[in-house]
Amino acid sequence: MTDLEFMKASELAPMIEKKEVSPVELTERFLHRIDKLNPKLNAYLTTLETNALEQARSAEEEIMNGRYKGPLHGIPIGIKDNYKTKGIRTTGGAKIFDEYTPDVNATTVNNLEEAGGINLGKLNMNPLGAGSSGNNLDYGVSPNPWNTNHLPGGSSSGSATALASGLAVLTTGTDTWGSNRIPAAMSGVYGLKPTHGLVSTHGLLPTAWSLDTSGPFARSVSDIALMLNVMAGFDPKDPQSLNIDIPDYTKTLNKDIKGLKIGVPRYYLEGLAPDIETLFGKARKTLEDLGAEVREIDIPELSMSSFAGQVTATGEAAAYNYSMMQEDAGQYPQDVRVLLSAGTVSSTSQYLKAQQARRKLADAFQRAFEEVDVLLGPTLPITTPEIAKDETKQNLQVIQRGLPFTVPANLTGVPSLAVPMGLSSDGMPAGMQFIGSHLSEEKLMQVGSAWENTNPISVGYAEIEGSHIPDE
């Protein structure tokens, strides 16, 4: 067996079901890789060796006894460290929560474990989800496996790093203003920001309540669909949870996209780095070759996204952290403290204006989706930056460039699927995002898988620098 660590869950699942692959052996292989690579990649803040092996043994016993639960049974998964895990340290990537051990699981952790997923450990992130660089001034950066001098993107940095380097089959992320999609773009993997309310946020450490979403990360769209099948669903513990029927998100995979109308907002074509412009132009052409109708459209309201996103995110984060900031602001890493301070100082009228802008933007999106099936834009206007010395400044720079592209989906609650777009001239991944109307995840799986089948990144994950274990 070769490269099991880089196989998709959709490939591993039938092998596990047929008892050709042992969940225990698979888990041991991942734990071995984590042991060897994590000291350099810092993807995991907490590794759960004993717990993972116990879950793997239990999965194996169930499968051997004919109680196969489904495609995630026996699949090793990494969990972002802002998902509460019962009896397991949950730091939110910040030392302020260094010793916090919840007595409950996040609903989605329960969902994944009940489906038979194996929890390998808790993944690195920008502290408290307050960043886009992927840096972590408390626990250290989880560098980009494609080139460890580069940022991984954040806030779900460890979620992306673990996938790109073969340290998990699947990972979870959260997305408040792009935290799933930005690291997916920078690290060349797939990340979904689902419709607000489709996936429970109960048991997440909040960043900004009205923008926070929980979503899947994977090395393929088919795996995103498998995870979403398990993560989505009504949760009475989450007041924002939608009580709707959940479809099988794998049903639309590999359907053609002939005649699909794709709108490219002109807003997403402004200020692109030359490499991004080139790659995006090629992507549009490829989608046309697949039979989609791609056309540019105007959504002027997108110009309000930057204001509405910054004010809402910093204001809500400041409210959540207010008493702890009063107690001792020095316990927060500088890049987080800066955002919380800005949120404290910004005004109530600005916050309300931001909520009015959200209404107007949501209406504009609704009008756009009467004309086109999905929207398309680069995930980021910039290529993946090298890690800078001034981490606080760099975090702000990545937020200010990235947020206008990613936060519109959070502000309006619509889903957005980030996919790799190709490699820039320095060999680093770049990404783009398909944005759909509310609850159009099936359509996003359809167009995403059609795109994935064009093999946008020709380099295999096992070939990239950060995936190699020295002396093996």
Next chain:
Amino acid sequence: MRLKKFIDKELDMYDISIDKEDLPYVKEVLSSIEASETELEAFPDLKEQLPFTIQDKGEILND
């Protein structure tokens, strides 16, 4: 300078104390917000919009 003093004073009012080295970064965020706020001027009817509010449908239906 004026904005830095304002930030310091405001945070002090909220009983929050931060490092002096943080102030230029906080200023940068607030300047970015202020600059992006000018984009709202293109939408004079914005003030007529009902703000997005967290009003749980579940709570209403359960009343």
